Structures are given as C-alpha cells and as structure tokens.
Amino acid sequence: MASAQELSVFLSSVEQRAFKQAVYAVRDDDAALDIVQDAMIKLAEKYGDRPAAELPLVFTRILQNRIHDWFRRQKVRNTWVTLFSNMGKKSDENDDFDPLESLSAPDDSEIHQDGGRKLERSQLLQALESEISKLPARQREAFLMRYWDELSITDTAKAMSCSEGSVKTHCSRATQALAKALKLKGITL
C-alpha cells in the first residue's frame, strides 16, 4: 500500500511528463493542466491505497482516459459551435491549422545564455515534439508509453485496452514515422 509520501514522490516524478503528454494530445496548456490535475486527483482519491508498484500503470490509464474524455467533450462542444457559427458568418480559421504554430518557442534569452548546444537541443526537441503531436493518437500513446513511460508491451496493452500485437504495430509505425519525418528535416537522433 502506497503511503502519502510514496504517492507524493510518484506524482512529482510523473507530473511534468504527464503534462507534456497531455499537451501533445490536446495542444492546449490550460486544458492539459486540467487533465493532469483531474488524473492526479482521481488517482489519489480512488487508488491512493494501491501498492506503489501499481501506480504508474493506473496513472497512465487514468491520464489517457481523461484525454479521451476531453476529446469527447470537445467534439460535442464543437458540434454546437459549428451549428451556431454556420448560422452567422462563415469561418475557415481552423481549416489551415498547423501544429507548429501552436507550439510556443522557448525563451530566446535563455538559449543565448546557454550557448549553441542548448539551442541545437531545443530545436531538436521542438522538432520532435512537433512530429509527435502530428502522430495519430493511438500511435502517439503507444510510443510515449513504451519509450517515455517505460511500460512493458503487456502494461501498455492494458493501459490502451488493446492487444499486445496492436501495441507493437502502433509503436513500430510511430517510430518509423518519426524517424522519417526527422530525417526529412535533416535530424538524426
């Protein structure tokens, strides 16, 4: 059974990663913060008495469910917004959405202070994050869970509620797509 201290340590170790994963999915900082907060509260409230070893998988699953819930709510809301906006003026602002534009650039002053190496890594990270955001949702989930959360294929399959074969397929496709996209930009990891 995880103590309050263990739960706190666990949450502090995953909160930033969870936030970034939510941002990749929903592309909105405020929404991502809300999602992470909801996931953390749900974990503490409902599963706070689980053994510490079970927390990563449970939290990942809650986080993914919260992200899916957010998309469902957005879909419903967009339906109404589209319905009412069609009654008024015609708006095509979202048709040319580019994920690159939604990513905030890092602080330039900090980059200049730390030198060219940091700038290079920052650009590399920006390119990688941009490509991750472009991945299909299932591929992105599989890739991040397998490599960033370091979940096993079995645990990833449980968290994604799919077969292990599907996880391998999603993960492989995500890796190939990312490597190819970065190669086109002249980046090799």
Place this chain on the structure above:
Amino acid sequence: MNRTKDLLTQTQADEFGQASAVLLSQGSQALPTGIKERLYAARMKALSVRKAEKVWIQKPVLASSSGTWSFSSRSTWDTLGWVAPLVVLVFGLIGIAQWQEDSRINDIAEVDAALLSDDVPPDAYADSGFLGFLKNGGIADTSSDSSSSLQSK
C-alpha cells in the same frame, strides 16, 4: 526498394525511441515556472483528497496478575454479546412457527367438528345432486311444495 531501405530494424527503432525519451525528459524538466507551480498546486490538491489507509487498531489489554482472567472474561462476554441475541432470535422464530402451526390445526379441527355435528352428513357436500338441490331452492321450496300438495288433497 527505398521504402524497405528507409525502415528501421527493431534494434534501431528501440534506440530511436530511447533517444527520443531522453530528449523529451530533458524538455519536460524545462517547463515554465507558472506551469510548474500549477502542477505543484494540483499535486497538493490530489494529496489532500487521498484515499485514507485502512488502520487496524488492536484493543489494549492490561498486563497484570489477573490480566489473563480479565481478557478471558471480556472475551466470554463479547462472545455472549452476539450469541445471546442470536439464540433468542432462533428460539423466538421457532416459537412463532409452533404457534402458527397450532393455530392452523385448531382452525381445521373447528371446521371438522362443525361439519360432523351438522344435520347434513359430510358426504352430501361431495354429491353433485345435493349441490344442485341447494341451488334450486333447497329445503324451503321443498317444504312449501309438500304443504301445497297436502292442501289440494
């Protein structure tokens, strides 16, 4: 051909994934202060609503010369505390069932006694002709018919 050539092997894919994870981890450490503060606040809020642990409290027992006796006595009373009501409940239910059974037997006996002491024998009620006789007027009609026939004579 090119497509096959561009594909990563499993090992290369794993290396790429791990390198990406390292880069992403570094990136996640450099979040703006505002975001970090909000995440901290969210964590504190989550911890405040944490599901409480189940605490098992053992009742203290005084260690003394009569400690064993008092523990045993207390245990006996504790056992009696839940056994006695259970026994009372069981005997109560048995008593109610017995009383209902007696009551039912008495009712049947009364009906039997009434039937046996009646002028009409019990076998008559099983006779379809007798039932028809009752429906068509019974004894009253028969007596009036007989009296009228006597007067005519």
